[in-house]
Amino acid sequence: MARENYETHEYDVIVIGAGGAGLRAAVEASAVPGLKVAVISKSLLGKAHTVMAEGGVAASFGNLDHQDSWETHFYDTMRSGHFINNYRMAEIFAKEAPDRVLELETWGAVFDRTPEGRIMQRPFGAHTFRRLAHIGDHTGMELLRTMQYKAIHSGIDVFQEVTMTKLLMANGRVAGAFGYFREDGRFVLFRAKAVILATGGLGRVYKVTSNSWESTGDGAALAFRAGADLMDMEMVQFHPTGMVWPPGVRGILVTEGVRGEGGLLYNAEGERFMQRYDAERMELSSRDVVARAIFREAMAGRGTPHGGAWLDITHKGPDYIKTKLPGMYEQFLTLADLDITRERFEVAPTCHYTMGGVRVDPETCATNLPGVFAAGEVAAGLHGANRLGGNSLSDILVFGRRAGLGARQYLEGMEGGLAAVDEAEIDHEMNRVLAPLTREKGVNPYHVHEQLQEIMTTYAGIMRSGETLQTGLEKLLALKEEAQTMAINGSRRYNPGWHAVFDVQNMLLLSEGIIRSALERKESRGAHWRTDYPDELPDWQQFNFVESFDGDAIHIRKEPVPEMPEHLARLFTYGKAPGLVQTAPGKESSK
Numbered sequence: 154m155a156r157e158n159y160e161t162h163e164y165d166v167i168v169i170g171a172g173g174a175g176l177r178a179a180v181e182a183s184a185v186p187g188l189k190v191a192v193i194s195k196s197l198l199g200k201a202h203t204v205m206a207e208g209g210v211a212a213s214f215g216n217l218d219h220q221d222s223w224e225t226h227f228y229d230t231m232r233s234g235h236f237i238n239n240y241r242m243a244e245i246f247a248k249e250a251p252d253r254v255l256e257l258e259t260w261g262a263v264f265d266r267t268p269e270g271r272i273m274q275r276p277f278g279a280h281t282f283r284r285l286a287h288i289g290d291h292t293g294m295e296l297l298r299t300m301q302y303k304a305i306h307s308g309i310d311v312f313q314e315v316t317m318t319k320l321l322m323a324n325g326r327v328a329g330a331f332g333y334f335r336e337d338g339r340f341v342l343f344r345a346k347a348v349i350l351a352t353g354g355l356g357r358v359y360k361v362t363s364n365s366w367e368s369t370g371d372g373a374a375l376a377f378r379a380g381a382d383l384m385d386m387e388m389v390q391f392h393p394t395g396m397v398w399p400p401g402v403r404g405i406l407v408t409e410g411v412r413g414e415g416g417l418l419y420n421a422e423g424e425r426f427m428q429r430y431d432a433e434r435m436e437l438s439s440r441d442v443v444a445r446a447i448f449r450e451a452m453a454g455r456g457t458p459h460g461g462a463w464l465d466i467t468h469k470g471p472d473y474i475k476t477k478l479p480g481m482y483e484q485f486l487t488l489a490d491l492d493i494t495r496e497r498f499e500v501a502p503t504c505h506y507t508m509g510g511v512r513v514d515p516e517t518c519a520t521n522l523p524g525v526f527a528a529g530e531v532a533a534g535l536h537g538a539n540r541l542g543g544n545s546l547s548d549i550l551v552f553g554r555r556a557g558l559g560a561r562q563y564l565e566g567m568e569g570g571l572a573a574v575d576e577a578e579i580d581h582e583m584n585r586v587l588a589p590l591t592r593e594k595g596v597n598p599y600h601v602h603e604q605l606q607e608i609m610t611t612y613a614g615i616m617r618s619g620e621t622l623q624t625g626l627e628k629l630l631a632l633k634e635e636a637q638t639m640a641i642n643g644s645r646r647y648n649p650g651w652h653a654v655f656d657v658q659n660m661l662l663l664s665e666g667i668i669r670s671a672l673e674r675k676e677s678r679g680a681h682w683r684t685d686y687p688d689e690l691p692d693w694q695q696f697n698f699v700e701s702f703d704g705d706a707i708h709i710r711k712e713p714v715p716e717m718p719e720h721l722a723r724l725f726t727y728g729k730a731p732g733l734v735q736t737a738p739g740k741e742s743s744k
């Protein structure tokens with residue numbers, strides 16, 4: 154094969170990903186005059202997955218419920234994460250979220266307001282108080298618009314429609330990243346002193362998903378191959394309410410905002426079944442509980458015609474619905490020819506969020522690879538076994554900023570310039586990337602993706618057991634073998650099939666990580682529901698599962714969950730959220 158050319162760019166910091174986490178990181182990194190920062194995205198600027206976020210961003214302003222505080226937000230986050238969250242991440246997060254949201258306002262974001270002019274906050278599942286600041290149901294779009302505007306006026310370079318396929322390390326530190334322009338397939342090397350991964354989650358691993366095409370776990374896979382640790386990979390969130398009908402829209406999200414604004418769930422028998430699963434919180438129970446409840450109702454023969462539950466908000470009236478949930482109203486009208494102001498609709502669980510991912514330091518978002526940082530959905534630790542609605546948007550603001558700061562501090566303490574790049578490694582990567590185009594015969598990447606989704610959904614989905622996971626692993630390993638020879642017709646110009654090869658390779662690797670971790674956790678906790686171990690067991694609360702990859706095999710180890718200091722552990726003494734009346738000591742414990 155003749156040697157390919159590639160173009161080279163040099164930066165102090167590159168940020169891979171232009172979603173909320175990436176843009177916030179880039180703004181922070183570029184705050185030091187003279188620091189060269191670039192953002193690289195495999196989609197167009199403004200199109201990142203964050204744009205889809207609907208319901209809101211969680212921050213304890215207490216604008217409507219004055220008892221709210223960072224302590225209560227911390228409490229809710231840890232409790233919903235079933236206490237395998239990194240407590241320090243949750244503490245930083247809960248304390249800093251309000252400032253990050255207010256900062257967005259100063260950059261031009263326009264939130265819905267209370268009549269007194271404060272930021273409006275809506276209730277959401279398992280948040281003790283009304284906490285989600287929002288812009289109708291277009292919150293992500295406004296956040297992204299605001300940060301994009303701020304970022305491009307901060308002197309950041311942007312590379313759009315560029316897929317990074319490899320993270321480069323040299324002499325024990327990061328050297329940059331390598332990839333190609335999706336438009337024409339030309340190769341590009343970014344040499345950098347620090348790399349921030351902000352590539353989002355891996356929801357496309359599953360057949361029914363709310364996630365955008367970008368969510369193929371690229372950053373986690375790139376980091377894993379380069380030697381980074383991954384954590385909590387068994388924890389994949391299934392959101393209770395995805396669209397069900399017609400088939401073409403299955404999985405598209407129905408925001409939790411619908412339940413937040415008063416929507417009620419019924420089974421086929423007309424029963425408000427949530428009273429049997431969580432009588433206190435009902436529809437606003439945590440996502441893992443509501444998703445399992447809908448799934449169980451359908452399994453018990455009480456499901457709707459297409460295997461879900463009914464969601465009904467008609468009692469709120471057309472004006473209210475159109476004002477509070479304009480996006481949902483339009484979504485159903487356009488995609489399902491259904492008017493939600495007049496009719497109930499079917500919903501069922503859909504893969505939604507990746508709690509697991511790259512393991513990071515809570516203060517700086519540094520990974521175990523010197524010079525590599527990770528923030529947002531690609532990173533693990535904050536959400537534990539289950540993410541609360543609205544906590545991702547504040548996560549990307551809080552830890553996007555911290556990753557940018559972390560990279561800056563790393564550069565301050567660093568000696569020497571850009572690390573040397575190994576040409577042989579680049580040659581090898583170019584050959585690897587071009588190989589699917591040169592193979593005469595081989596398996597189609599779309600076929601592999603379909604098979605992968607089938608395996609993961611059937612054997613490692615919302616409900617799993619040791620037996621299904623083992624079967625899934627065997628099938629997955631066979632598929633991985635078959636996928637060695639993925640082949641694609643056509644050229645490098647505008648060739649989505651070719652792009653799919655790398656997405657699929659990343660998802661295959663991470664799916665193995667999910668299954669192996671799920672096999673190890675022999676209990677049910679949060680999003681991880683094992684029918685052979687249906688109970689949450691105190692012993693397993695002490696551990697996270699951490700994975701590493703040696704280029705051949707995945708190695709998994711148990712690591713102790715960092716112990717909460719006394720002043721935080723005390724918040725759980727009464728079994729009630731701080732801010733609610735505390736009566737007698739309850740059962741709940743942080744241990």
Ligand SMILES: Cc1cc2nc3c(=O)[nH]c(=O)nc-3n(C[C@H](O)[C@H](O)[C@H](O)COP(=O)(O)OP(=O)(O)OC[C@H]3O[C@@H](n4cnc5c(N)ncnc54)[C@H](O)[C@@H]3O)c2cc1C
Pocket residue numbers: 169170171172173174175193194195196201202203204205206207208209210211292293315316317318351352353354363364365367368371372406505506528529530531542543544545546547549
């Ligand atoms: C429908 C929907 C509604 C949601 N609503 C809410 C909500 O109301 N509140 C809330 O808190 N959360 C919500 N979420 C979750 C939240 O939107 C995401 O978790 C969050 O936006 C993730 O942001 P991120 O910056 O980590 O990654 P993303 O926004 O996913 O951005 C990833 C970026 O990385 C780029 N990228 C990926 N791979 C590569 C590669 N190989 N090379 C180059 N670039 C790459 C992508 O192009 C993209 O720019 C919702 C999610 C969905 C799907």
